[in-house]
Amino acid sequence: MVQTTSRSMHIATAKAIAGEAWTSEQAYETLRDLCDRFGHRFAGSDGEKAAASFMADRFRDAGLSNVHLEPFNYLGWVRGTERISVLEPFGAEVRSLALPYCPAGTLEAELVSVGDGEVDGYASAGATAGALKGKIVLSAAETAGRNGRPSSHRRDKYMRAVEAGAAAFLYVNQNPGDMPVTGGLEGGGVSQAPIPGLSLGFENGAFLLRLLDRGPVRLRIETRADFPPAMSSNVVAELPADPDSPFRDEIVIAGGHLDSHDIAPGALDNGAGVVVIAEAARILxxxxxxxxxxxxxxxxxxxxxxxxxxxxGSYEYVAHHRETLGQVRFMLNLDTTGRGQAGSESVIVSGIPELVPWFQSLAGTLDYRMEIHDRFTSSSDHFPFAMAGVPSANVGTTETAASLMGLVGRGWGHTTADTFDKANPKGLQSASMVAAWTLFSVADAQDWPTGRREPAEVEAQLMASGMLEDLVASGRWPSAR
Structure with missing residues (x-):
């Protein structure tokens, strides 16, 4: 049962939050400015820097305290040119998009399809027998999944190609509209990716599959890119606790990523999450x-x-604040939140099953339907906190505008179509209400049911999920604590 100082006070505050959320279009207006004024916000770009200053000002306007930027350095990546040419069975050009941290170079090799890029697709193509060594692998991007299981993440599909000895990796969007779908490769921020990785739109991927149906296909891939030193920043602001509270030294974090990819303003991924955080901050x-x-x-x-x-950014935050992580009771991640219909919010708890009934009780108290699940995932900013043992969750959207149109995977996300016109003002209001409700309820909870995980508990979760070996190899585990 969710308990704050009193049930009646909790309900009264929840109603005040709802009133603030549903009578303001601030989130929608902020998203319009974020997209139209700054363009893409790729890490280290002028757009990301300007957007960080802009959002810091929005926090100040809301009356928050200790607003500041925390910069950090890393190895950057600047897009150059990319070209894919069909050499056999006849000459042709295929439009493509290099994925971030794709190395520069030129290669020629035979093309092999691995289907949807799952483990069995690679096995069918002969990966374990060495049949993919020196070949260019063609894989579907995120799909609708199979047998109730979600599709593997892009990096998992890419690393299967690397481990099979492939020369390059081609990633095909499964949504029509000639929209190559971008996304970072292994090594981002630290080193060049092991092999070239490029994306194709659905139609160009279908063209190559038709050629494979006729016989062998040979391609030439040419890529150019720069890898300069770069700097990004985390934007931080606070709403201080009641100084008389017995929990005044404890912290609840609401976070989400400000950056986008370099091909679109990232209205849904993650401009929507950014403005939901800002609006929840304003309301609270x-x-x-x-x-x-x-x-x-x-x-x-x-x-x-x-x-x-x-x-x-989140890895840097956890490392920089390791001395105070013990004070953090909960981290709420908002990534692609508010990108669909109002009332379709969901909460995904990250490997903390005892939080599921707590959030179910919260939804019941507020008489608001939300899907609550427990799933240990690694592909967003909650994960460095989870590795450090901090309980975390993500607020998502079950009925996205893209899914309602029949699109699969990321929909418009990570493509040139992730633009402001896709935003739904009512969806942003609803998500802002849910985020503010959640943060208020955790911040004022007298019965918070969980605590920080011990390293052995986290390591067991990482091992059970198949993540541990790669994290150890990359130096991400053991985590900062």
Whole structure:
């Protein structure tokens, strides 16, 4: 049962949050400015830097405290040119898009399809027998999944190609419209990717598959890119706790990534999450002023830089704040939140099963339907916190605008179509309400049911999920604590 200082006060505050959320279009207006004024916000770009300053000002406008930027350095990537030429069975050009951290170079090799890029697809193509060594692998991007299981992440499909000795990796969007789907490769922020990785739109992927049906296909791939030193920043702001609260030294974090890819303004991924965080901050700050005090715990809002190339901002935050992680009771991640219909929010708890009934009780108390699941995942900014043992969850959207149109996987995400016109103002209002409800409820909870995980517990989860070996190899485990 969710308990704050009193049930009646909890309900009254929840109603005030709903009123603030549903009578303001601030989130929609902020998203319009974020997209139209700054363009893409790729890590280290002028757009990302300007957007960070802009959002810091929005936090200040909301009356938050300790607003500042925390910069960090890493190895950058600047897109050059890319070209794929068909050499056999006849000459042709195929439009493509190099994936971030794709190395520069030229190669020629035979093309082999691995289907949807899952383990069995690679096995059928002879990966274990060495049949993919020196070949160019053609894989489907995220699909609708099979047998109730989600599709593997892009990096998993890519690393299967690397481990099979492939010369290059081609990644085909499964949504029509000639939209190559981008996304970071292994090594982002640290080194060049092991082999070239490029994306194709659905139609060009279908063209290559038709050629394979006729016989052998040979391609030439040419890529150019620069890898300069780069800097990004996390944007941090706080709503201080009530100084008289017994939980005043504890912290609840709301975070999401500010950066986008370099081909679109990233309205849905993750501009929507950014403005939902800002709107939740505005709402909660307004309510704190009205009641004359903060909540029982400090709420810290963090917009992470450089997520799209490898969760760099959140890893940096966890490392930089390792001495105070013990004070963090919960981290709420908002990634692609508010990108669909109002009322379709979901909460995905990251490997903390005891939080599922707590959130179910919260939804019941507020008389608001939300899907609540427990799933240990690694592809967003909650994960560095989870590795450090901090309980975390992500607020997502079950009925996205793209899925309602029949698109699979990321829909418009990571493509040139991730633009402001896809945003739904009511979806942003609804998501802002849910985010503010959640943060208020955790910050004022008297019965928070979980605590920080011990390293052995986290390691067991990583091992069970098949992540441990890669994290050890990359130096990400053991985690900063």
């Amino acid at each position: 700050a307004s309510i704190a002023r009205e009641r004359g005090r903060g909540f029982s715990r400090t709420i810290r809002f963090v917009l992470f830089g450089a997520e799209e190339i490898g969760l760099l």
